[in-house]
Amino acid sequence: MSDQLTLAAEIRTEFGKGAARRARRAGLIPAVLYGHGQPPTHVTLSAREFAGAIRRGGMTHVLTLALPDGTRVTALPKAIQRDPVRDTLEHADLLLVRRGEKVTVEIPVLLTGEPARGTLVIHEVDRVAISADPTQLPDHLEASIDGLDVGGRVTAAELVLPGGAELVADPETVIAVISAAPTADEMAEAPVEAAPEGAEAASAESS
Numbered sequence: 001m002s003d004q005l006t007l008a009a010e011i012r013t014e015f016g017k018g019a020a021r022r023a024r025r026a027g028l029i030p031a032v033l034y035g036h037g038q039p040p041t042h043v044t045l046s047a048r049e050f051a052g053a054i055r056r057g058g059m060t061h062v063l064t065l066a067l068p069d070g071t072r073v074t075a076l077p078k079a080i081q082r083d084p085v086r087d088t089l090e091h092a093d094l095l096l097v098r099r100g101e102k103v104t105v106e107i108p109v110l111l112t113g114e115p116a117r118g119t120l121v122i123h124e125v126d127r128v129a130i131s132a133d134p135t136q137l138p139d140h141l142e143a144s145i146d147g148l149d150v151g152g153r154v155t156a157a158e159l160v161l162p163g164g165a166e167l168v169a170d171p172e173t174v175i176a177v178i179s180a181a182p183t184a185d186e187m188a189e190a191p192v193e194a195a196p197e198g199a200e201a202a203s204a205e206s207s
Contacts, residue, residue, distance in 0.1 A: 005053045006064040006072075009033075012042040020091070029089050033065065033075055035096030043067075051089055054080070060105060060137040062097060076103060076134050097134035104131045104168050107138060109159070109175055113146025120181040121145060124174045128156050132165035143175045152178040 012023070012030060020030050028044040043065070053061060059077045066072050075094035083090055097103055106127040115121055128141060141161070143154045157171035 009043040031092040129168040
């Protein structure tokens with residue numbers, strides 16, 4: 001379960017790509033705060049502190065935002081945009097939440113235990129949607145594959161949820177299946193991927 005983190009939020013008055021770039025150069029990340037039927041509030045947060053919060057708890061950690069007028073609101077990260085090259089945070093969508101209400105969030109699924117020897121685990125689904133109090137969201141859900149043999153499987157219905165939480169995903173969703181591990185002969189007989197057309201000629205020219 002996550003601890004609530006407090007971040008200082010400044011109201012954003014400039015918009016557009018130019019304003020966003022200036023904010024990022026100043027070490028800030030533009031964000032929008034929405035929910036509870038209120039108009040969206042555009043803010044900036046410390047990029048370093050927000051990145052640290054995401055590293056600590058991912059998308060399941062409730063954040064407390066301290067606004068300039070002295071009020072504090074709680075919010076849950078719903079969407080984050082990253083620069084595909086530098087992998088830096090570009091923008092965040094934050095959903096207003098209150099203690100006691102329920103939100104729907106996709107939670108990572110961690111496989112635990114060891115299947116039977118000579119088997120291969122295929123992790124079909126690594127996140128499952130649940131509905132829960134935002135202050136009681138787990139960091140992950142566990143699915144046990146301990147002792148499962150070939151043909152065994154784990155479904156979403158078998159996940160143990162925290163108190164008060166409800167499964168939103170289809171209970172029949174397959175989380176993991178157990179298949180037979182390939183033998184040495186089967187691996188040796190596996191077809192070798194053909195080289196791209198012209199690769200041999202290019203290799204000959206360069207030698």
